[in-house]
Amino acid sequence: MNRAEKAALQLQAVAVLRVLKETRTYDELADLTGLPAGDLNRYVNGHVLPGVERAREVVQGVGRDALAAELESRVEFDDEGYVDNSGVVFDQSFLDLVAPVAANTLGFERPDVVLTAATDGITLGAAMASYFDARVAYAKKSKETAVEEFVESRQRLASGIELTYYLPARALSSGESVLIVDDLIRSGETQELLLDIALQSEANVTGVFTLISVGTEGIDRAAEITDAPVGALTTFDAE
Numbered sequence: 001m002n003r004a005e006k007a008a009l010q011l012q013a014v015a016v017l018r019v020l021k022e023t024r025t026y027d028e029l030a031d032l033t034g035l036p037a038g039d040l041n042r043y044v045n046g047h048v049l050p051g052v053e054r055a056r057e058v059v060q061g062v063g064r065d066a067l068a069a070e071l072e073s074r075v076e077f078d079d080e081g082y083v084d085n086s087g088v089v090f091d092q093s094f095l096d097l098v099a100p101v102a103a104n105t106l107g108f109e110r111p112d113v114v115l116t117a118a119t120d121g122i123t124l125g126a127a128m129a130s131y132f133d134a135r136v137a138y139a140k141k142s143k144e145t146a147v148e149e150f151v152e153s154r155q156r157l158a159s160g161i162e163l164t165y166y167l168p169a170r171a172l173s174s175g176e177s178v179l180i181v182d183d184l185i186r187s188g189e190t191q192e193l194l195l196d197i198a199l200q201s202e203a204n205v206t207g208v209f210t211l212i213s214v215g216t217e218g219i220d221r222a223a224e225i226t227d228a229p230v231g232a233l234t235t236f237d238a239e
């Protein structure tokens, strides 16, 4: 890890601690993290940065559990088992915290491009791309005007409806590495289409990440298609 990467990790840990502190006292934060309350106070107030090992523990350990709990408290299910996740995908600051935690805990390598599906994947895609200093690209269900060449992938869904995603061909080049992300995975059909677009573009998939997995069907389906790490921040039981 070079100096800049260490500094970034230390700042990420401070950002995680600040989010946790919003709803806790320093003593509660000390119980949660196992770190002294006085040290936590100095980190949260920006007087001192946590050491690199402490920072890593916060980002990898407490960070993931706490963010998963925060995410669970922000989403709501309707009577038919559909998720309202607008409390998450509309909050770019929260997603900015998820990106380093996801990258560190699931072991994603830095990609050239973060690929997602419009619409709800876009804000997470932007957060992940910003964290990795990578480009972001999103496939859409319609063709963008004035773009001449697209990579397209079509699938007939269980419902019989055909779903097609289009990505401007110049967004992803042969030989580039790509991390595929989305807000939610359930059947895995959308991820399968994105993985197919990556394959057609001759890009190398470095991982698949979603905030929410409803059941494990979609995650299992994606894991069958790629050898790269596949994971979700939190998994809910399918209804």
Ligand SMILES: O=P(O)(O)OC[C@H]1O[C@H](OP(=O)(O)OP(=O)(O)O)[C@H](O)[C@@H]1O
Pocket (backbone or CB within 6 Å): 117, 118, 119, 120, 121, 182, 183, 184, 185, 186, 187, 188, 189, 190, 191, 218
């Ligand atoms: O695993 P799957 O069964 O494919 O479901 C997951 C997809 O469904 C949602 O998108 P939706 O098609 O509702 O489009 P939106 O992002 O525009 O809301 C969600 O954002 C995922 O992209």
Ligand SMILES: Nc1ncnc2[nH]cnc12
Pocket (backbone or CB within 6 Å): 081, 082, 083, 084, 085, 184, 186, 214
């Ligand atoms: N919002 C949502 N909740 C549950 N399953 C879904 N599949 C696609 N969108 C979904």
